[in-house]
Amino acid sequence: MKKIMILGAGVYQLPILQKAADMCEVILVAPEVSADFKEYADRVYYLDLRQQDAILEVAQKEKIDGIITDQTDIPVRTVAYVADKMGLPGIGYDMACLFTDKGRMRQKLEELGIPVLPNKTVGTLEEAVCFFDSLESTAIIKPADNQGSRGVYKISSRMELEKYFAASLSVSPTGQVVIEKYAEGREFVVEAMSLNYEYRELILGDTIYFDIENAFAAKSRIFPSNAGEELCKKVSLLNERIIKGFGLKQGISHSEYVMDGDEIYLIETAARGGGVFISSDLIYLGTGVNTEEFLIRVALGELNCMPEVQKDQCHCGYMAFYLPQGTVKSIQGIDSVINFDFVHRNILYTIHRGMKIGAIEDKTSRFSIIVSGKNAGELEEHMEKIRETLQIEVDTEEGVKYPIWE
16 A cells, blocks of 8 residues: 655645545655544654654654645645655645745746736835835735635735734744735635646636634635636636646646736745635535545546546535634524535534633634535525524624624
């Protein structure tokens, strides 16, 4: 039996671990590993996922046949590093750096002749202020190389920039922040697959955000998009141009776009599947492609052709909610929601009475549910039924409050 190493043990890495356990001997590496994960791993090593040489040493000791991650950016460079050093299938370390650095992405887009929003990668507040003043527009700042909307802030004044810059810089491992013109138009998300540099789109959807200041978190992502055919085609062609232009050899890509006027701009792209079970569940629901099997077989060098894609098999998406800051007092409806035949996966099992809920800071504290319907109308009906059924009370300083859906 072949041996595969998986990096990451957050809730969204569980699907690929479960699939790998059916196919291979599994070596799991993560800084923390819950009991839910341990039952699927043959051996577990507790390491920071950015410790490239330490993880390489383990991989060589275990004589792995492949290495992989999914639905998280943090280990992407380490996966590529180990694969390069051991001569295993991978995307290459330089490519991994490109797909995990927002500043490099924008430089590459300019090289390809693809329009970008006015932006600058900076390392100091002085540089940021200088560029912000030249924009004469609302801006957004974000760490060049982090994930989960950590350190992302909308900036409307120099005072706000001075307030938030240090917080954004503090969560950038390389000490770089991208400051960019803020666009408020429609947003899209595109999942695609690559194999031997061949490209194929999987699903294209809409992103709808919470109305929470500086959370920058989607309350839902819905597939397929309800935009018109012409606009969807423009997004599709742009995504293909970018992924091919970047030179992604293999794997799944997750790309996010925003409109500013009639122009479409890349927000960011990643050389891994979309989080919140987009990669593991929504691609499968929409196309019939089992991405876990695809990713594992690619990592093991076992795949020479693309799997068949049957697009738009249903309408599907994730819906998410926050809980207000406080202590969970009571929970009703979770079992009912889990047993709905249109609910496919969720992380509701992580909620329990007495649970302490912190302040909303980024999208990592959302709770998510995967939902499907025969059409857009039925999907919305199913989502509304979930909102009505799930009843959670949280004791806060201002009294009892309930899930935040908007």
